[in-house]
Amino acid sequence: MADQDRRNFLKLATCALGGGVGLVTVGPVLRFVADPDGTTTVTSPKDPIDVGDAARFKIGGPPMKVDVVAPVIQNAWATSRDVLLGAAWVRATAPGQLVALSAVCPHLGCAIGWDGGGSTFVCPCHDSKFGSDGSVMGGPSKRAMDELPVQIVNGRLMLTWKRFRADTKDREEV
Secondary structure (H helix, E strand, O other), rough: OOHHHHHHHHHHHHHHHHHHHHHHHHHHHHHHHOOOOOOOOOOOOOOOOEEEEEEHOOEEEOOOEEEEEEEEEEEEEEEEEEEEEEEEEEEEEEOOOEEEOEOOOOOOOEEEEEEEOOEEEEEEEOOOEEEOOOOOEEEEOOOOOOOEEEEEEEOOEEEEOOOOOOOOOOOOOO
């Protein structure tokens, strides 16, 4: 009888131990799969990013292309530093006043270049053309180039990176 009680106790203890290990393992796995609301797994900069000295942009000069580099981007598995988000074309319109236009074509997202000879922005993918102020001059683009928020802080150009839905007439932030 004592042997039977000992066997029952060992079976029960083994099942309890196995069940405990199972619960400890299943909990994080379910959390990983379910990803509860309110958990941020990917971050991208919402704050302005320093893109350089504001004094380098001269009134009447051609637009200058600046890379928009995020200091830190995080996702569920890794943190990356100095991530290239895209580019912007910046020009000075008045003393202390800068305008930044996204270098992403509003038609289908290709990279927009500057044609200095024609003083226009050109998208090489589908031949959209934009004036120096970003207005549509031709091609399939349904809207002007997308303006990005800028501010000058302590002589530095601070740009807020935004992405917009492609191939729409209205500017919709993504």
